[in-house]
Amino acid sequence: MVNTLKDICRDLASQLSARGVSFAILSPGTRNAPLIMALERHSEIRTKVVVDERSAAFMALGYAAISNEPVAIVCTSGTALLNYAPAVAEAYYRKIPLIVISADRPMEWIDQDDSQTIRQFEALGNFVKASYNLPDSSEKNIKWYANRQINDALTMALSGRKAPVHINIQLNEPLSETSDFSEEKFRTVELIQPATSISTAYARQLGCRLASPRKVMIIAGFIAPSPQLNKALRRLAALPNFIVFTETISNLHGKEFVSRIDTTLSGISSEERDNLAPDVVITLGGALVSRFVKTYLRKVKPKEHWHVGLSHTTVDCFQCLTTRIEIEPEIFFPQLASAMQPHKSPSKYADQWRIARDKAISTHQAYISHAPWCDLKAFSIFMPKIPKGANLQLSNGTSIRYAQLIGDCGFHRCDCNRGVSGIDGSTSTAIGAALAYTSGMTVLITGDMSAQYDLGAFAADGIPDNFKIIVMCNGGGGIFRFISTTSELPELERNFAAAQSVRLPLESLANGFGFNYYNAASEEELRTVFPEFIENNDKPSILAIDTPPYVDAEVLKNYFKRSKKFKNKSYE
Numbered sequence: 001m002v003n004t005l006k007d008i009c010r011d012l013a014s015q016l017s018a019r020g021v022s023f024a025i026l027s028p029g030t031r032n033a034p035l036i037m038a039l040e041r042h043s044e045i046r047t048k049v050v051v052d053e054r055s056a057a058f059m060a061l062g063y064a065a066i067s068n069e070p071v072a073i074v075c076t077s078g079t080a081l082l083n084y085a086p087a088v089a090e091a092y093y094r095k096i097p098l099i100v101i102s103a104d105r106p107m108e109w110i111d112q113d114d115s116q117t118i119r120q121f122e123a124l125g126n127f128v129k130a131s132y133n134l135p136d137s138s139e140k141n142i143k144w145y146a147n148r149q150i151n152d153a154l155t156m157a158l159s160g161r162k163a164p165v166h167i168n169i170q171l172n173e174p175l176s177e178t179s180d181f182s183e184e185k186f187r188t189v190e191l192i193q194p195a196t197s198i199s200t201a202y203a204r205q206l207g208c209r210l211a212s213p214r215k216v217m218i219i220a221g222f223i224a225p226s227p228q229l230n231k232a233l234r235r236l237a238a239l240p241n242f243i244v245f246t247e248t249i250s251n252l253h254g255k256e257f258v259s260r261i262d263t264t265l266s267g268i269s270s271e272e273r274d275n276l277a278p279d280v281v282i283t284l285g286g287a288l289v290s291r292f293v294k295t296y297l298r299k300v301k302p303k304e305h306w307h308v309g310l311s312h313t314t315v316d317c318f319q320c321l322t323t324r325i326e327i328e329p330e331i332f333f334p335q336l337a338s339a340m341q342p343h344k345s346p347s348k349y350a351d352q353w354r355i356a357r358d359k360a361i362s363t364h365q366a367y368i369s370h371a372p373w374c375d376l377k378a379f380s381i382f383m384p385k386i387p388k389g390a391n392l393q394l395s396n397g398t399s400i401r402y403a404q405l406i407g408d409c410g411f412h413r414c415d416c417n418r419g420v421s422g423i424d425g426s427t428s429t430a431i432g433a434a435l436a437y438t439s440g441m442t443v444l445i446t447g448d449m450s451a452q453y454d455l456g457a458f459a460a461d462g463i464p465d466n467f468k469i470i471v472m473c474n475g476g477g478g479i480f481r482f483i484s485t486t487s488e489l490p491e492l493e494r495n496f497a498a499a500q501s502v503r504l505p506l507e508s509l510a511n512g513f514g515f516n517y518y519n520a521a522s523e524e525e526l527r528t529v530f531p532e533f534i535e536n537n538d539k540p541s542i543l544a545i546d547t548p549p550y551v552d553a554e555v556l557k558n559y560f561k562r563s564k565k566f567k568n569k570s571y572e
Contacts, residue, residue: 005177008136008146008169009038014186017044019154021070021099025056029076032103033175052456053080057087058425062432064096065415070158072099078116081123086424089127091164093419097157098164106170121168129163130156136171151189159191161310196327198335207339212241212347217278220250221285222418232333239340241347247289248403249414258357259408265292266560267360276352280304284329287418289400308332366566367559373523375402375472375552378545381526383409391437395426395446412440423450427457434467441466448473448504458513467540471506475549506544516541
């Protein structure tokens with residue numbers, strides 16, 4: 001096969017394929033031409049070209065999250081690499097193994113005022129597990145060194161706590177020379193990792209420590225769906241002294257769980273919250289969205305806090321961490337559930353929390369029924385109507401927070417870029433997720449400001465026809481009208497929320513990029529238009545939902561005070 005003359009590029013493509021990388025997103029350039037050739041001409045690697053490197057990296061993030069496979073991203077030299085940073089940071093905190101590959105000038109030309117000779121090596125050092133700087137040479141020992149480093153980079157990304165790595169390759173000119181190569185075999189260093197678990201005896205010991213009358217609260221942050229984990233947590237939630245709190249992006253489902261954390265905590269009195277304080281908190285997954293539960297646990301200070309999962313550092317968000325259990329949750333919790341079965345002493349703890357949950361949901365429903373047209377009303381209408389087999393993608397800001405208030409709708413999967421909680425790249429991430437999820441539709445719920453950050457994503461080719469975007473058009477930056485830090489500032493509208501300046505021409509964008517377009521500006525219009533929006537799969541679709549920004553903010557503020565106005569008769 002005719003391929004690039006650069007040994008290091010062919011070696012890299014071979015190693016990527018051997019380690020399970022079957023998809024690479026390429027951004028055009030000159031210096032990375034040999035890398036593009038090597039990947040395009042590898043029979044086991046599928047490629048996609050995305051011009052904007054920031055969008056390319058977020059698409060790779062979304063694809064990797066849904067496929068549960070590593071994805072390679074390849075860019076040319078210069079500032080191209082720096083555009084990867086937001087998505088790479090997100091991938092680092094979500095434990096997603098992106099393989100970041102950048103072409104570079106030879107080392108001797110860096111900082112020499114020649115074109116694109118910036119310092120690329122370790123430019124992403126704070127957001128990758130390791131950085132590698134590889135020379136381009138046909139000399140035997142240098143080729144051996146490069147192969148060794150490539151093996152190390154891929155092992156680093158895919159073992160232990162998974163995360164991105166950065167491979168920077170200094171490519172000499174000429175860049176486009178090719179030759180005919182017979183089938184080549186590059187060395188792949190096999191990695192065998194021992195199975196990790198806890199002994200039955202130690203699991204039983206932990207079970208004794210958690211037995212009634214101890215009050216145990218399990219809280220799940222963002223995590224990929226796992227039937228095994230879900231089953232184990234439901235077994236634990238069946239115990240009278242265990243309560244399980246989940247978030248929309250925990251991807252856990254069960255009637256025993258408290259899936260509306262902020263709704264529940266804001267719907268009960270401070271005295272009730274104090275009486276329901278846990279003795280032990282066990283956390284799993286990534287960072288929590290709920291500000292209420294973080295504030296609550298920092299106040300009541302549980303005697304113990306265990307965190308389960310592979311961590312990059314000591315994470316002590318509640319300021320009471322006592323135990324790190326460095327095992328994957330889907331391994332640990334089934335063992336714990338089995339160890340807990342003999343411990344069924346009486347306790348009212350779980351029932352008390354479920355009564356509090358149901359009481360709070362009752363006032364939630366009463367509040368929604370009396371609310372005027374606003375974001376919260378719109379979410380309460382359309383979220384239950386999204387097909388259960390859909391993958392839901394949520395942007396940051398108010399979109400994820402409103403979804404949390406609606407609770408578990410039983411979707412196939414739900415994700416949000418909560419690793420670093422940025423609003424950039426939400427559309428690109430969702431498109432990448434849609435490319436990976438071929439068994440159903442992907443629905444992105446985003447805000448107009450978040451959508452504005454990522455307009456380049458609409459230009460991507462090959463967006464699936466069943467990809468849906470719901471854009472909440474509330475004047476941009478609705479969360480700034482809600483949070484106390486900014487809501488009372490005189491600079492609010494000009495510098496934060498930007499109600500007058502943000503008016504996306506979504507209909508024109510839809511027409512220009514080949515999307516169906518729908519619009520709703522009232523409850524009646526939303527109920528009328530939503531079925532066609534969700535069922536029409538002849539091409540991707542955008543639904544713009546217009547709501548009054550000041551009403552949105554007021555409704556959301558008052559939501560957390562609703563228990564003072566609405567009394568649940570069945571609990572009085």
